[in-house]
Amino acid sequence: MASSTNPKRAVFEQFAIVAQALANAHRVELIELLAQGERSVEALAQLSGLGVTNASQHLQLLRRAGLVVARRSGKQVLYRLADRDVVELLMALCRTAERGVAEIDRIVRSYFRERDALDPVSHAELANLLEAGLVTLIDVRPAEEFAAGHIPGAVNIPLAELSGRLAELPADRGVVAYCRGPYCVYAFEAVAALRAKGYDASRLVDGYPEWWAAGRPVALAAG
Numbered sequence: 001m002a003s004s005t006n007p008k009r010a011v012f013e014q015f016a017i018v019a020q021a022l023a024n025a026h027r028v029e030l031i032e033l034l035a036q037g038e039r040s041v042e043a044l045a046q047l048s049g050l051g052v053t054n055a056s057q058h059l060q061l062l063r064r065a066g067l068v069v070a071r072r073s074g075k076q077v078l079y080r081l082a083d084r085d086v087v088e089l090l091m092a093l094c095r096t097a098e099r100g101v102a103e104i105d106r107i108v109r110s111y112f113r114e115r116d117a118l119d120p121v122s123h124a125e126l127a128n129l130l131e132a133g134l135v136t137l138i139d140v141r142p143a144e145e146f147a148a149g150h151i152p153g154a155v156n157i158p159l160a161e162l163s164g165r166l167a168e169l170p171a172d173r174g175v176v177a178y179c180r181g182p183y184c185v186y187a188f189e190a191v192a193a194l195r196a197k198g199y200d201a202s203r204l205v206d207g208y209p210e211w212w213a214a215g216r217p218v219a220l221a222a223g
Contacts, residue, residue, distance in 0.1 A: 021065035022093060026050060027058050034068060035087050035209035036141065036180055037148025038080040087213035091206075094182070115188040120205040121176050123214060126151075135174040138162075140186045141208070151178065151211055152219040159186045162193055169199065178204035178211075 022028060029048050033039065039047075045055035059079050062068045067086050070079050081087065098104050121129070129135040130153050139146050139154040146156035157165050159179075169175055175194055179186035187203040194201035204211075212218050 018065045018067065018089075021062050021067055022089075024058070026054075027062055028090070028093075030055070030058055030062065031067065031081070031086060031090055032181055032209070034079055034081050035090075035212075036145040038078050040073075040076045040078050042076070044079065084213045084215075087209045091210060091213065112183070112188060115192055116203060118202065121202050122205050123211060123216060126176055126204060127216075129174070129176065133173075135176050136169055138169070138175060138177050138190065139208070140177050140179050140190045141184075145180070145208075147220070149212065149218045149220060150208060152217055154178075154219075159190055162190055166197060169194075171199075174200040174202065176202050176204055178207050181207035181209055 022031075026048060030044055033044055033047055041056050041059060042052055044050075044059065045052045048055060050058070056077075059068060059070070063070055063079075067082055067089075068079050069082050070077050072078075098108070126135075126137070130137060137151060137154045138157045139150050140157060140159045140162065142158055143156055146154075150156065155168065157168065177187045177190040177194070179190075182205070184207055187207070191201045191203045208218075
C-alpha cells in the first residue's frame with residue numbers, strides 16, 4: 001500500500017518489473033536473438049532450444065516489461081525489440097556483471113581469451129579501416145540475420161561456410177569479423193580459422209546490435 005502514497009516507490013516498483021524480466025538466462029538470450037532482427041515465436045524457440053509454449057511465455061513477460069513488441073502476420077506472431085535502448089540496457093547489465101561477478105571473469109578468461117587474447121577492433125577503428133579500404137569486413141551470422149540488418153560494406157559469410165569461401169577474401173588486406181555480440185562465439189571461431197590459414201584477422205569489439213545501438217549506420221540486404 002505504501003506505493004500508492006509514495007510516487008518514487010511506485011516508479012521503482014515499475015523499474016523492478018523490468019529487472020525481473022531480465023532475471024532469467026533464457027530471456028536474456030531471447031533479447032540477444034531479437035537484437036539481430038524480428039523473428040517469429042517458432043524461430044526463437046528453435047534458436048534458443050526452448051519449446052514454443054515456453055518461449056512464448058518468456059516473450060510475453062518481456063512484452064509486459066516493455067522490452068519487446070509483437071505483431072501478427074497471418075498465423076504467426078512476430079517479435080522485435082521495443083527500441084535500441086533495450087540493447088543499451090543489456091550492454092549496461094553486461095558491464096556491471098563483468099565488474100562484479102567473478103564467475104564471468106573466469107568464463108571469459110577460460111573460453112574467450114584463450115581463443116583470442118589480442119585487442120579487438122573498436123567501432124571507430126573499423127570505420128577508419130573501411131574508409132581506407134584496408135580490411136574486408138565479414139558478418140559471420142546466419143544469412144537471415146544479415147538480411148535483417150548489417151554493417152555497411154560487410155560480406156555475409158556464415159561461420160559454417162567460411163572454409164569453403166576463403167577465395168572471396170583478398171589476401172592482400174586484413175579481415176575483421178563480427179557476429180551477434182561480445183559473447184557470440186562465431187567471430188572468435190572465424191578469426192581463429194582465418195589466422196590458421198595465414199590471414200591477418202581480427203574481431204570487432206562487439207557485434208551488430210551494439211553497432212546499431214551506438215547510432216552508427218546500418219544497411220539492409222538487397223531484396
